Every structure is written in structure tokens, then in C-alpha cells.
Amino acid sequence: MTGAARAGTASATGTGWPDPDLRQWYEQRREASTSTVTQVPLDALRDWRTDPVTGDLGHRSGQFFTVTGLDVRGDGGPVPGWQQPIISQPEIGLLGLLVRRRAGLECLVQAKMEPGNVNGVQISPTVQATRSNYTRIHGGAGTPYMEHFVRPARGSVVADVLQSEQGSWFLGKRNRNMVVEAAGPVPAQENFRWITLRDLQLLMGLDNVVNMDTRTVLACLAAALPPPTRTTGDAFAGLVARGFSPTAGAVERDVDVLSWLTALRSHRPLDVRRIGLSTVSGWHRDRYAIDHDGGRHFGIIGVEVRTTVREVPGWRQPLLRPRGRGIVAFLARPIGGVLHVLARAAVQPGLRDAPEIGPTVQCRPENYAHLPMSRRPPFLDAVLSAPRERIRYDCVLSEEGGRFHHAENRYMVVEADERVPVRPSEEFRWVTPRQLATLLAHSHYVNVEGRSLLAALYSLAGSCP
Amino acid sequence: MTGAARAGTASATGTGWPDPDLRQWYEQRREASTSTVTQVPLDALRDWRTDPVTGDLGHRSGQFFTVTGLDVRGDGGPVPGWQQPIISQPEIGLLGLLVRRRAGLECLVQAKMEPGNVNGVQISPTVQATRSNYTRIHGGAGTPYMEHFVRPARGSVVADVLQSEQGSWFLGKRNRNMVVEAAGPVPAQENFRWITLRDLQLLMGLDNVVNMDTRTVLACLAAALPPPTRTTGDAFAGLVARGFSPTAGAVERDVDVLSWLTALRSHRPLDVRRIGLSTVSGWHRDRYAIDHDGGRHFGIIGVEVRTTVREVPGWRQPLLRPRGRGIVAFLARPIGGVLHVLARAAVQPGLRDAPEIGPTVQCRPENYAHLPMSRRPPFLDAVLSAPRERIRYDCVLSEEGGRFHHAENRYMVVEADERVPVRPSEEFRWVTPRQLATLLAHSHYVNVEGRSLLAALYSLAGSCP
Numbered sequence: 001m002t003g004a005a006r007a008g009t010a011s012a013t014g015t016g017w018p019d020p021d022l023r024q025w026y027e028q029r030r031e032a033s034t035s036t037v038t039q040v041p042l043d044a045l046r047d048w049r050t051d052p053v054t055g056d057l058g059h060r061s062g063q064f065f066t067v068t069g070l071d072v073r074g075d076g077g078p079v080p081g082w083q084q085p086i087i088s089q090p091e092i093g094l095l096g097l098l099v100r101r102r103a104g105l106e107c108l109v110q111a112k113m114e115p116g117n118v119n120g121v122q123i124s125p126t127v128q129a130t131r132s133n134y135t136r137i138h139g140g141a142g143t144p145y146m147e148h149f150v151r152p153a154r155g156s157v158v159a160d161v162l163q164s165e166q167g168s169w170f171l172g173k174r175n176r177n178m179v180v181e182a183a184g185p186v187p188a189q190e191n192f193r194w195i196t197l198r199d200l201q202l203l204m205g206l207d208n209v210v211n212m213d214t215r216t217v218l219a220c221l222a223a224a225l226p227p228p229t230r231t232t233g234d235a236f237a238g239l240v241a242r243g244f245s246p247t248a249g250a251v252e253r254d255v256d257v258l259s260w261l262t263a264l265r266s267h268r269p270l271d272v273r274r275i276g277l278s279t280v281s282g283w284h285r286d287r288y289a290i291d292h293d294g295g296r297h298f299g300i301i302g303v304e305v306r307t308t309v310r311e312v313p314g315w316r317q318p319l320l321r322p323r324g325r326g327i328v329a330f331l332a333r334p335i336g337g338v339l340h341v342l343a344r345a346a347v348q349p350g351l352r353d354a355p356e357i358g359p360t361v362q363c364r365p366e367n368y369a370h371l372p373m374s375r376r377p378p379f380l381d382a383v384l385s386a387p388r389e390r391i392r393y394d395c396v397l398s399e400e401g402g403r404f405h406h407a408e409n410r411y412m413v414v415e416a417d418e419r420v421p422v423r424p425s426e427e428f429r430w431v432t433p434r435q436l437a438t439l440l441a442h443s444h445y446v447n448v449e450g451r452s453l454l455a456a457l458y459s460l461a462g463s464c465p
Numbered sequence: 466m467t468g469a470a471r472a473g474t475a476s477a478t479g480t481g482w483p484d485p486d487l488r489q490w491y492e493q494r495r496e497a498s499t500s501t502v503t504q505v506p507l508d509a510l511r512d513w514r515t516d517p518v519t520g521d522l523g524h525r526s527g528q529f530f531t532v533t534g535l536d537v538r539g540d541g542g543p544v545p546g547w548q549q550p551i552i553s554q555p556e557i558g559l560l561g562l563l564v565r566r567r568a569g570l571e572c573l574v575q576a577k578m579e580p581g582n583v584n585g586v587q588i589s590p591t592v593q594a595t596r597s598n599y600t601r602i603h604g605g606a607g608t609p610y611m612e613h614f615v616r617p618a619r620g621s622v623v624a625d626v627l628q629s630e631q632g633s634w635f636l637g638k639r640n641r642n643m644v645v646e647a648a649g650p651v652p653a654q655e656n657f658r659w660i661t662l663r664d665l666q667l668l669m670g671l672d673n674v675v676n677m678d679t680r681t682v683l684a685c686l687a688a689a690l691p692p693p694t695r696t697t698g699d700a701f702a703g704l705v706a707r708g709f710s711p712t713a714g715a716v717e718r719d720v721d722v723l724s725w726l727t728a729l730r731s732h733r734p735l736d737v738r739r740i741g742l743s744t745v746s747g748w749h750r751d752r753y754a755i756d757h758d759g760g761r762h763f764g765i766i767g768v769e770v771r772t773t774v775r776e777v778p779g780w781r782q783p784l785l786r787p788r789g790r791g792i793v794a795f796l797a798r799p800i801g802g803v804l805h806v807l808a809r810a811a812v813q814p815g816l817r818d819a820p821e822i823g824p825t826v827q828c829r830p831e832n833y834a835h836l837p838m839s840r841r842p843p844f845l846d847a848v849l850s851a852p853r854e855r856i857r858y859d860c861v862l863s864e865e866g867g868r869f870h871h872a873e874n875r876y877m878v879v880e881a882d883e884r885v886p887v888r889p890s891e892e893f894r895w896v897t898p899r900q901l902a903t904l905l906a907h908s909h910y911v912n913v914e915g916r917s918l919l920a921a922l923y924s925l926a927g928s929c930p
């Protein structure tokens with residue numbers, strides 16, 4: 001099962017394309033996108049320079065992002081500390097989804113090319129723009145539909161919240177996740193299309209079609225929607241629907257979930273300091289990449305992008321290229337007739353307020369290949385060895401293609417067996433999807449991988465509003 | 466009206482001591498506290514040292530706190546930028562209130578001496594401890610009642626949330642605000658006393674009796690309590706009670722309040738960098754203090770403390786000494802029969818996630834004496850010139866006496882007249898007390914001055930659970 005072979009095709013548990021027209025539109029957009037992405041030496045990134053003092057790699061304008069270094073010290077945990085490169089992007093970008101009410105809710109999506117995507121084009125929200133983008137620092141055209149988000153009509157905001165992004169790769173980055181209901185008719189421009197929320201959710205069953213930005217916005221939308229009420233005949237779908245119901249009983253009171261995080265945050269699990277990229281130990285830079293000495297984790301590469309479908313015809317930029325494919329999984333099971341997922345406190349150095357709530361398993365197994373079994377992440381083997389009938393969701397999804405090169409994770413929802421205890425350890429809590437969705441009205445509660453899984457879970461519940 | 470003359474006496478709008486026994490206990494505790502606080506030269510602070518490179522003033526153990534410098538740049542606002550000293554205290558302390566249910570809710574409070582208090586002893590929560598305190602870095606005795614908060618019994622946590630503190634004086638500081646219901650009988654040790662929540666709220670009507678730590682915990686408790694239902698005959702009390710009701714209609718939808726903050730945060734109103742204390746421009750250090758060149762804002766002084774009532778008999782430490790007394794006020798008025806307060810987006814450089822929601826007015830008027838009228842804070846004069854019958858709350862309350870020397874603010878709730886518009890500007894929103902209380906289940910929404918006012922407002926609602 002390789003990324004290339006599965007890209008754009010229905011996954012084992014997916015339902016295929018919900019609508020032939022939609023598939024045709026998407027394939028046409030991919031064909032119209034004649035883009036090439038070529039690796040180039042780091043010193044050949046025209047508008048980027050390596051700071052002679054720190055070694056940091058930044059844009060000459062001071063905008064966009066900077067690759068810098070991080071010194072991380074643990075607080076008595078199994079890993080004593082480490083250093084790593086990390087992307088610093090203090091600007092807050094906008095991930096905006098325009099919706100309208102027809103028979104059901106409809107979303108204005110975009111077929112967007114990003115240089116790091118394995119398959120070029122994926123489905124993105126209406127607006128996906130860094131502040132540099134929409135203030136036109138790169139000299140490109142204006143961002144379509146931005147006006148709906150900059151000055152939304154009174155009463156039209158459905159969700160609007162700052163959320164963190166990959167805490168292992170970004171230093172304190174967050175984006176504004178915003179859903180706005182269109183005030184009047186809004187025609188779809190080229191590359192854009194109105195699709196039903198249900199179709200968008202069904203596309204979550206395909207590999208590498210719905211991009212990360214869409215998934216996080218969908219997760220933030222879930223709390224604002226009524227819970228799915230009608231379900232397919234599938235018993236698991238009914239369990240999921242009840243898991244999103246505000247009246248369903250949770251095994252942990254809401255205040256106890258908050259108290260769990262507060263206690264962990266009070267102990268300051270990681271002490272994080274920014275350092276110069278050239279001083280990061282355990283990593284080396286050659287002509288084409290900055291890589292981990294052990295060949296693990298990720299590297300920083302440079303690429304040249306030529307395209308016909310973006311605001312500017314071509315550019316060069318660094319990308320973060322992860323090693324291997326990650327596993328991101330929720331163990332799930334009914335407790336008292338209500339679906340719960342096993343949340344793990346995600347301690348990642350780039351999170352502004354660690355830990356956030358993350359998936360049960362979130363790792364790149366290759367990074368653990370050199371370690372003894374006792375150091376493998378909890379529940380990784382339970383997920384990987386689960387029998388097929390317990391795997392309820394299994395898709396390969398990409399992380400942000402504007403910063404990451406071919407960053408794929410295998411996202412899974414796996415039904416746990418009853419041997420998993422109600423409180424495996426202080427790191428874990430069983431929570432309902434509804435509890436997670438409700439927290440997504442606020443910042444820094446559920447990490448981006450957890451949000452992707454929550455959007456995937458919602459899509460399993462059958463018909464929804 | 467000076468602080469000394471009013472300290473510990475009923476304010477103009479206060480109701481006096483609710484219970485003679487309580488007053489007698491408090492006065493006895495004050496008398497038993499034979500403490501002296503003497504200013505000493507900064508270089509005579511034994512366990513503190515000035516870093517030869519940065520000029521920062523820190524404890525030799527590396528614990529407690531450090532006085533450092535801050536470089537602040539605005540984003541096109543009226544103030545272009547400034548530098549200032551600031552207290553860095555990355556450790557998260559605990560403010561813990563133990564409660565129990567009798568006829569009504571009762572709270573275990575402490576009569577606690579802090580060196581910066583104008584009147585020595587004030588009412589504090591059950592536990593008020595920095596991490597250095599309760600891990601016994603200073604070699605003192607253990608912190609009483611800590612066990613109730615470190616390992617609370619299942620189902621006993623009422624509130625547990627990290628909240629920011631003074632964003633002009635602290636760099637990113639936050640404390641854990643925690644309310645726990647006692648699982649069994651808990652006797653009050655010396656200096657401690659069980660009092661009813663209602664009595665504690667009535668003490669909010671006295672000057673300098675209920676300390677800041679108690680007030681912020683009370684505010685976080687408000688959301689967990691049912692709204693006050695029985696009221697006194699006072700019509701304003703009825704309005705306040707309705708303002709705390711979850712069913713009362715608010716002029717702004719909850720999502721619009723969140724969206725307001727999200728939009729302001731996305732624009733990154735302040736760019737803040739830590740710098741060495743010795744490089745801070747506009748300030749100077751002499752033998753006894755670090756002061757603003759214009760004599761405004763605040764200074765850093767050193768004190769020697771001798772006392773019989775703390776874990777150690779004496780110590781020396783720096784304190785931040787503000788200039789003049791501040792004004793902290795909510796304008797309030799009914800909209801649609803429900804009390805609303807006029808919230809201002811508080812942009813303070815030390816907040817981890819600025820802006821938070823703050824009072825309508827929060828300033829030290831003396832800092833504006835040298836500026837033209839047009840630069841005076843909005844609504845300051847409306848508050849100061851309000852006719853007596855519109856002043857619904859008016860008490861002098863102290864900020865944290867463990868870090869601040871005689872830091873008093875005049876806290877006020879003033880009924881606005883109808884000329885104040887429904888949306889005065891992007892900085893302001895009318896919100897219900899209930900909306901603020903609900904947000905206090907989460908971090909970084911309402912600043913510490915706003916929380917004090919919210920606790921004061923709740924106390925005006927008459928009887929409560």
C-alpha cells in the first residue's frame with residue numbers, strides 16, 4: 001500500500017466518489033494544473049537567505065516563514081531532551097470556509113495546487129491564505145472571496161477560532177479557522193465549486209483528496225452543527241452519531257477533562273528555547289538538505305515550483321520533508337452506549353500551550369525502529385494489528401502541502417477491545433466526540449491531527465444536516 | 466479618600482462586615498501578625514543577584530521570579546512602542562479554594578500576610594502557593610491543605626483553569642485557579658476559617674479585605690454555580706441576577722464575542738521581545754529603585770520582611786511599586802432587560818494571548834496627566850464624573866501583595882446612561898456577566914482585573930447558592 005498507488009482512489013473503508021460530476025470536476029482541475037516541483041540546492045532559493053550568524057533560513061522580505069532551531073528539555077520523561085529544526089511562522093493565516101443553506105448545508109471549496117502535495121491538487125477551503133498572501137507581499141493577485149471573512153455580515157459567522165498546527169514541525173504556529181454563511185448568492189469562480197457538506201464528508205473517505213486546512217475547518221464546524229440524527233443502517237454509524245450528541249453521557253465530566261489538561265500544563269512538561277539553526281546538534285546541512293544525522297524524523301529541502309494555476313507563475317521555497325509515513329489513530333469504543341475515543345495528551349514542542357488533546361497514536365513508526373519494544377508508543381501495535389472488522393476508518397491524508405513535502409499520515413479509527421482500561425494512565429482519557437467538538441470553539445485544546453480525525457469520525461455518522 | 470484611611474473599613478457602597486465574629490477573627494489575625502516591611506537597597510537583597518550581562522534581577526536559586534526587560538512595538542496604534550521592566554515568573558502557581566456544602570456553599574479561607582499589602586493581612590484562598598513554595602525551595606514548612614488539590618477525589622473538582630495575571634507587570638504569568646469540594650470533614654487550622662460563600666461575597670464590599678487571588682478564584686467559580694435566583698429588594702440586584710442567568714438574551718451572540726477576539730488576535734496588536742533589564746530605555750536604576758525617567762508607571766524596589774506568621778521568619782525580595790492608584794471600572798446597563806457590561810479588548814504586553822477581555826476602564830490616571838485630553842482613556846471621565854446614584858460598586862482592592870507594593874485599584878461598577886452606543890468602536894463590546902463567567906472555564910479570555918470586577922458584580926446580586 002504505497003501513497004502513489006492509493007492517491008486519489010477510494011480507500012479500503014471509503015465509499016468512493018459520491019458524485020461522478022464532482023469527480024470529473026476534480027480530475028479536470030488536476031489536469032489543468034500543469035505544475036512541476038523540482039528539488040534545488042538550498043543556496044539556490046533566490047528570495048531566501050541563510051542568516052550568517054544564526055544559520056536560520058528565511059525569506060528576504062522577512063515575511064512568510066523562517067526555518068530556525070529549537071532546544072527542547074523534558075521534565076523527567078523518557079526522552080531527556082533534543083534539538084531540532086523547526087518552522088517559525090508567527091503570522092496568523094486564514095482558513096475560511098463559506099457555506100450556504102440549501103436542502104442541506106453547502107460549502108464553497110477550491111481545487112488548490114500546493115507544491116508539497118503528492119498529487120498536486122487537493123480540495124481546500126474557500127480561502128486558504130497566509131497574511132503575507134492576502135496582503136499581497138508576493139505581488140500576486142488578490143485572494144478571491146476574502147471580503148466575506150474580513151467583514152462578515154452581522155450574524156453570519158458560524159465559527160471563528162485560532163487553532164494550532166503541527167506541533168513537531170511548527171513553532172507556535174496557528175491559523176484562524178473561520179466558517180461564514182454567505183449573505184446572498186455567491187457564484188463559484190474557476191477552480192471553485194459549491195458542494196454539499198455531506199459530499200465533502202464522503203470525500204474524507206478517499207486518500208489525499210480533502211486537504212488538512214479543510215479538515216481542521218470541518219472539525220471546528222462540527223460543534224456548531226446539530227448532531228447527526230439520521231444514520232445509515234450501520235450500527236457503528238449510530239454509535240458515532242450518539243457520540244456527537246450533546247445529551248449523551250460521557251465517562252468523564254467536562255470539568256474533569258479540563259482539569260486533566262490544566263494539571264498537565266501546570267507541570268510545564270517541556271522547556272523550549274529557540275536557537276540558531278546552525279547550532280542545532282544531531283542534524284547536518286549539505287547542499288540539498290538539512291537532515292537528521294540518524295536519517296530519522298524529517299529534512300528541510302528546497303524546491304522550484306512552476307505552475308499555471310497559482311497567483312504567480314513560479315517560485316522557490318524550502319519545504320519540510322518527513323521521513324516515512326505516520327500513523328494517526330483513535331481507539332474508539334462505546335461506554336454506556338455512547339462512542340468514546342481514547343485521547344492522549346499531546347506534548348509537542350511547538351505547541352503554544354502543551355499539551356493539547358491528540359489522537360491515541362500519533363507517530364512515524366520508522367523513528368522507533370532503532371529502539372527497544374518498550375519504547376514503542378503505547379497502543380501503536382494494537383492499532384497496527386487490529387483485525388480488519390475493527391478498522392472503521394483508514395485513509396491516507398496529507399498534511400499542509402504549502403510547507404510539507406509529501407507529508408502523509410495513515411489516519412485510522414479502530415474499535416478497541418474491552419481490555420483497554422477506562423484510565424490507562426495519566427496520559428490518556430476516554431472522551432466523547434461531542435466533548436472534543438465543543439472544545440473546538442476555543443483555541444489550543446485539540447491538535448491538528450486530532451481535528452482531522454474528528455472530521456473523519458463525523459463523516460462516518462451517516463447523513464447530517 | 467486615601468488608601469490608609471479607608472483600609473479595612475466599609476466603603477461608600479459596601480454593606481459593612483456581615484458577621485461580628487468574622488470581623489473579630491480577622492482583626493485578631495491582623496494583630497497576631499507582627500510583621501515589618503522595610504525598604505532596603507537593591508544590592509542588599511541577599512539571595513538575589515543582578516546578572517552582570519543583562520542586568521536582570523533574579524533569585525540565586527533560579528526560582529521564584531526575575532525582573533527583566535521588555536521591548537514592545539505597536540501595530541499602528543496611538544502608542545508607537547516602548548520599553549519597560551517586567552516580572553518573569555514562568556512557574557505556574559496554585560490558587561486553590563476548598564469548598565463544602567452546608568445550608569449553602571462554604572469556603573475555607575486564610576488570613577494571609579503578604580509584604581506588599583497596605584494592611585498586612587487579607588483574606589486569601591485555602592492555598593496560594595508558587596511552585597517554588599509548595600516544592601519547598603525556600604526551606605519552609607509544607608503548604609497546608611495542598612493534598613486536596615494535588616490529588617482531588619473523583620468528582621470533586623468544581624473548577625480548574627489556568628488564568629493570566631497583570632499583563633502590564635507580568636510576562637506571560639499565569640496561575641492555576643482551582644476549586645475543589647472537600648470529600649469529608651476538614652477542620653480549619655490556625656489562620657484558616659470556613660465562611661459562607663455569601664459572607665465572602667459580602668466582604669467584597671469592603672476595602673482591601675478580599676485579596677486578588679480570592680477574587681480571581683471566585684470569578685472562576687461563578688460559572689460553575691447556578692445563577693443567583695433570590696435577590697434583595699434592590700432593582701439593580703435583580704438586573705445583575707438576570708445578567709448571570711444562562712437563559713438571558715445577550716446583545717451579541719456567543720460566537721460573535723469569540724469572533725471579535727479572534728479577529729483582534731489575528732492582527733497581532735503588539736510585537737513583544739524580552740530584553741536585558743539594563744538595556745531598557747526610559748528607565749534608570751539607583752541604589753534603592755528602578756524607576757521610570759518621567760516618574761510614571763511603577764518602580765522596582767527591594768524590601769526586607771520580618772514576620773511571625775509565614776513559613777520562614779524573614780526574607781528580602783524585590784517588589785513592583787505602582788505610582789498612584791488605578792481605576793478599574795465596568796460601565797453597565799440593561800439591554801433588553803438584561804444587565805450587560807461594556808468589555809474592552811485589553812492589549813497588554815505581558816498577556817500570552819492578547820487581547821483578553823478587560824474592564825471598560827483600566828488605567829492609572831496619573832500616567833495620563835501629562836497628555837492632552839484627546840489621549841485620555843475612553844470613558845475614564847464618564848466613570849469619574851458619574852453621579853453617586855449610578856455608582857453601584859466602589860471599593861479599593863489590592864493586587865497581589867507577594868509581588869506588588871501597595872498596589873491599589875479603585876474598582877467600580879457604574880450604570881451607563883443611554884448615550885453610550887451599542888458598539889462604541891471595535892475595541893468594545895457589550896456582553897452579559899454570564900458570557901464572561903462561561904468563558905472563565907477556559908484560559909486567556911478575561912483578564913485578572915475583569916475577573917475581580919466580575920466577582921464584585923456577582924456579589925451585588927443578593928443571595929446566592
